[in-house]
Amino acid sequence: MACKTEIKEKKRGPLAVIECTEDIPCNPCTTCCAQKAITFEGSINSLPKLDEDKCTGCGICVARCPGMAIFVVDREYSETECLVSFPHEFLPMPQAGEEIVASDRQGKPVCAGTVHRVVRPESFDGTAVVTIKIPKEYADQVRGIRTERGV
């Protein structure tokens, strides 16, 4: 069926999700992105904006953001699963293939998952970008893995 209005299809594949909510003077997210996918309207004090068409989901900004406020989410990794990447600066370092409990923004357990990948090149200066595989429906909820550090 022909459709007159062009509906821009949501880009597939991994995309950055920026959870930076305050106007703090900060900009490594813009300067580190080779695709120039993150910009500021106005001063460096405004909130970063993502151009989804440009973002490749490479995860560099996840490691570089000093606020640890950027994630990469691949909503359609498979029929049933999504991938969530987050910055990680704790020991022990998770290992690919490890079974984990995925947790939300309050550290509360959400679902079971597995570690898909751990990237930690020297240029990330100690920060690892950990990617976990979890059921698709939790893509917007899960932002890390459960540790026993909080309460």
Added chain:
Amino acid sequence: MTYQTQVAIIGAGPAGLSAALEVAKQGGKVMVFDENDRAGGQLFKQIHKFFGSGHHGAGVRGIRLGQQLLEQCIQSGVEICLSTVVFGIFPGNELGIVKDGRSHTVKADKILIAAGAGEKPLAFPGWDLPGVMGAGAAQTMVNINRVRPGNRILTIGSGNVGLVVSYQLLQAGASVAGIVEGLPKINGYAVHANKLMRQGVPVYLSHTVIEARGDGQVEEAVIAEVGPGFVPIEGTEQTLSVDTICLAVGLTPSVELPRMAELAMVHLPKMGGYIPLHDSHMRSSNPDIYVAGDVAGIEEASTAMEEGKLAGVSMAEALGLVSAQRARELAGEIEERIGELRIGSHGDARRMAKEEIVRGYEAWLAKQK
């Protein structure tokens, strides 16, 4: 013995080192004194990546910024005297220093006080039990001495210091039972708080600590909700099982030396307490003494570095090492960068307070005439 230098700087933190570098670049002779056995001030404890823009080393860990600054200073011929306490400033631009148990005198044409800040205490029943400590002290223990102050921590205060230190205690393997904040909102950057919350650390807003209990050591903390005027609300008490209470209730400028030098001061609670009045280029009420960094109002390492540079340029100009025209250009560039740091919901208040200090200085100056 008596040392002679063009510029003497008290404190090898980001402010002091940045100033030293600026003076050395203009060919001046600089000596920097710091009581610690390492240079960098607060920076050598900051293992986290810093905010800011490219000019301010954003995304770089504080400790590396400190190392970079130190290397540049050494290359530029700055003399850094560590494990050296400056115990006094005396008339005639003389400093009294103690090194290796001996006291010496330093005569300088210009003096910069970049002594940083100290932690504010908070008194409550049981606050003198072992296990109650400043967050800065806890940070020194984990990041410098590699000793965990305890295994289960409660942090009082949700400013950036409380948030950052709590996260670093988690990284050191402790658990954090909570962050207690008297205000109804988080005081520091939301992104710092979110990192802690993702690790399951609860934040108790509109709460305070009312007692620490234990037999010879902290074993429990009693916290309660507060109503108007920070008065604890009866019946809301909760007991948390913790072995360490970290106090992060603010910093106050270290003004012992400015007081001794009888610098004119202003009391500004939002900048941490008493602050030496200074002009827009960091000169205090004594034309030979300058101030920069946290001692001139509690801010951040990024602003401390810029203020240090500004003080460095003004001292170099006053010493005739750089022309007035060139000094104006350099200062203009620095001021532009400082301006970028003092904006936004957290920065605006600091900018206004800094303006108040400069206005105070101008009013003081007008009265002298």
